[in-house]
Amino acid sequence: MANRKSSVKLTNQLSKYFFLSCAVLVSLIIISIVWFVGVQGLSTFRQASVLEFFTGTNWNPETNHYGALTFITGSLATTAIAIILGGPFGLAVAVFMAEIAPAKIRSLMRPATDLFAGIPSVVYGYVGLTVFIDLIRKTTHSATGYGLLASGIVLAIMILPTVISISEDSLRSLPNTYKEASLALGATRWQTIWKVLLPAATPGVLTAVILAMARAIGETMAVQMVIGNSSRFPQSLVSPTSTLTSNIVMEMGNTPFGSTWNNALFMMSFILLCISLLLIILVRSASRKGESH
Amino acid sequence: MKAKQRDYVATGLLWLAALAVIALLGWFLAFILARGLPVFDLEFFIGKDGVGAQLFNSFYILALSLLFSLPVGLSAGIYLAEYAPANKLTDLIRLSTESLATVPSIVFGLFGMIIFVNLLGLGFTIIGGAATLALLNLPILVRVTEEAISAVPESYKEASLALGANMWQTLRKVILPTALPGLTTGITLVAGRALGETAILIFTGGMNVSRHMFDVNPLAAGETLAVHLFAVQSNPLPGTNAEQIADGTAALLIIVVLIFNLCLSLPIRRYQKRLMGK
Numbered sequence: 001m002a003n004r005k006s007s008v009k010l011t012n013q014l015s016k017y018f019f020l021s022c023a024v025l026v027s028l029i030i031i032s033i034v035w036f037v038g039v040q041g042l043s044t045f046r047q048a049s050v051l052e053f054f055t056g057t058n059w060n061p062e063t064n065h066y067g068a069l070t071f072i073t074g075s076l077a078t079t080a081i082a083i084i085l086g087g088p089f090g091l092a093v094a095v096f097m098a099e100i101a102p103a104k105i106r107s108l109m110r111p112a113t114d115l116f117a118g119i120p121s122v123v124y125g126y127v128g129l130t131v132f133i134d135l136i137r138k139t140t141h142s143a144t145g146y147g148l149l150a151s152g153i154v155l156a157i158m159i160l161p162t163v164i165s166i167s168e169d170s171l172r173s174l175p176n177t178y179k180e181a182s183l184a185l186g187a188t189r190w191q192t193i194w195k196v197l198l199p200a201a202t203p204g205v206l207t208a209v210i211l212a213m214a215r216a217i218g219e220t221m222a223v224q225m226v227i228g229n230s231s232r233f234p235q236s237l238v239s240p241t242s243t244l245t246s247n248i249v250m251e252m253g254n255t256p257f258g259s260t261w262n263n264a265l266f267m268m269s270f271i272l273l274c275i276s277l278l279l280i281i282l283v284r285s286a287s288r289k290g291e292s293h
Numbered sequence: 294m295k296a297k298q299r300d301y302v303a304t305g306l307l308w309l310a311a312l313a314v315i316a317l318l319g320w321f322l323a324f325i326l327a328r329g330l331p332v333f334d335l336e337f338f339i340g341k342d343g344v345g346a347q348l349f350n351s352f353y354i355l356a357l358s359l360l361f362s363l364p365v366g367l368s369a370g371i372y373l374a375e376y377a378p379a380n381k382l383t384d385l386i387r388l389s390t391e392s393l394a395t396v397p398s399i400v401f402g403l404f405g406m407i408i409f410v411n412l413l414g415l416g417f418t419i420i421g422g423a424a425t426l427a428l429l430n431l432p433i434l435v436r437v438t439e440e441a442i443s444a445v446p447e448s449y450k451e452a453s454l455a456l457g458a459n460m461w462q463t464l465r466k467v468i469l470p471t472a473l474p475g476l477t478t479g480i481t482l483v484a485g486r487a488l489g490e491t492a493i494l495i496f497t498g499g500m501n502v503s504r505h506m507f508d509v510n511p512l513a514a515g516e517t518l519a520v521h522l523f524a525v526q527s528n529p530l531p532g533t534n535a536e537q538i539a540d541g542t543a544a545l546l547i548i549v550v551l552i553f554n555l556c557l558s559l560p561i562r563r564y565q566k567r568l569m570g571k
Contacts, residue, residue: 008459008461008462009459011461012459012460012461012462015460015461015464016376016460016461018368019368019369019371019372019375019376020372020376022364022365022366022368022369022372023368023369023372023373023377023386024382024386025365025369026365026369026386026389026390026393026431026432026435027385027386027389029389029393029428029431030389030392030393030396031389032404033396033400033401033404033428036404036407036408037400037403037404037407040407089310089313089314092306092307092310092311093307093310093311093314095307096307096308096310096311097311100304100307100308101311105311108315109311109314109315111554111555112314112315112318113314114482114554115318115550115551115554115555116314116318117486118482118485118486118489118550118553118554119321119489119547119550120488120489120490120491120519120522120546120550121489121491121492122489122491122519122520122522122523122543122546123325123489123519123522123543123546123547125523125526126325126522126526126539126543127321127324127325127543129526130328131324157317160314164314187296188296188297188299188300189300189304190296190299190300190303190304191296191299191300193303194303211395214395214397215395217397218395218396218397218398218399218400219397220397220398220399220491220492221491221492221519221523224527225523225526225527245397245399245492248399248403249399249492249495252403252406252496257410257411265403266403269397269399269400269403272397272399272400273396273397273400276392276395276396276397276400277392277395279395280388280391280392280395283391284388284391
């Protein structure tokens with residue numbers, strides 16, 4: 001009896017330490033990702049110039065020119081287009097779901113947005129390639145249709161589920177009294193949404209937009225399929241160019257591990273990693289602002 | 294009444310936005326299935342350029358990745374939900390989980406490439422792909438577990454502890470069974486997403502399939518369906534009808550995702566509602 005009692009106690013103790021070590025493992029994983037990718041990436045600068053990497057547009061590894069500004073610009077520009085197109089649209093849908101939709105329609109839209117998030121990014125790329133490219137080429141009379149615009153549109157669709165679900169959650173979590181007070185004062189539903197609910201939900205909406213940016217800037221396959229994969233600096237919204245992610249996919253296979261060229265590709269992924277970590281810090285400060293309200 | 298008119302217009306526009314989203318989704322699914330379904334025949338699955346091996350690899354890699362990520366993800370989630378004291382370490386773990394969740398998948402891919410392909414010298418393997426894919430699943434599993442466990446009413450736990458059960462017994466007999474439907478929904482969504490992942494597997498699992506159909510050797514290269522869709526579009530092999538293979542593969546991927554999203558997770562969610570008495 002005493003034996004069983006002590007073994008029950010031991011299991012209880014051991015399980016606690018096992019859970020703790022798994023949780024610590026999560027921290028160790030992110031730290032080692034930063035370390036390994038960072039070391040590999042930063043070793044680019046033993047041979048290449050830091051200044052040229054961040055400010056140059058001459059990407060010609062065969063002649064030791066590692067200007068990655070084109071790719072950095074591509075990533076930032078596609079992300080910006082995606083947010084401009086997809087942000088307001090997603091927010092409108094979130095407002096509809098939180099405030100206007102009848103219960104039946106809402107219970108249909110939740111799984112629908114989940115499904116949007118579940119569609120693999122290669123499939124988005126495939127639809128972009130088979131439909132949007134042609135459409136853009138015809139409407140803009142550009143040479144190929146590939147470029148920032150095509151990527152931005154595909155990304156705008158891909159960030160919808162992120163924007164919708166997080167904004168809707170934050171609208172829903174507002175105290176009912178806000179709405180009731182506003183309506184009791186004689187405000188219309190739209191005035192209540194615009195003047196009371198949206199301002200109160202701002203931290204949540206900001207979080208949604210920042211996480212959407214993180215998703216857009218790191219997206220690889222869909223962008224690679226519609227950006228055109230040219231290392232030329234974008235001449236217009238519809239000229240082929242590249243992003244950080246698309247260029248890594250294009251060149252990783254052709255470069256030996258450990259070469260400066262290869263390291264430069266790791267440096268690009270390190271930039272992506274730093275941006276996404278920075279965005280997480282922004283999300284945290286946005287939600288902290290929300291709590292202090 | 295200008296305010297009232299504005300209210301009508303705004304309501305109309307919001308309805309329009311919602312309908313547009315549903316229409317977009319419907320069009321996406323209809324477009325992909327309409328192009329892909331006619332391609333489905335025996336040849337498409339088990340022929341010379343068939344995707345049978347890729348379909349098998351997709352599920353094989355998914356299963357292995359869950360094998361790696363489930364124990365760690367569930368345990369970390371349990372720790373955060375039930376044990377974690379408010380201290381610096383808990384903060385660090387939460388920050389790590391959130392950070393891991395936003396790491397772009399291509400960065401996971403390159404990390405996996407450093408570790409499995411180069412440091413361990415395995416080359417492109419199913420096991421390397423699965424282990425790297427596990428990193429993508431991990432933060433979502435932690436969050437899903439924490440949410441599912443936190444949704445269990447506190448009174449369940451208190452009743453069990455009051456009866457003299459210790460924390461481990463309470464977890465195993467009370468909390469986890471109650472949280473099971475929520476956990477299952479979360480795991481299904483994780484699995485659905487992992488099935489479509491491409492960027493990670495290009496750099497770790499490779500873009501080739503073994504010559505033997507249904508090769509379970511974890512050290513073989515393992516191209517999945519999603520990677521295959523990318524490969525046939527970016528480097529169409531001469532002499533194959535790459536376009537039709539792409540159409541069929543996209544449709545097959547969508548069907549798998551639909552199965553995971555609708556047929557598996559919806560009934561569970563309904564069951565969970567009944568269980569929780571909502």
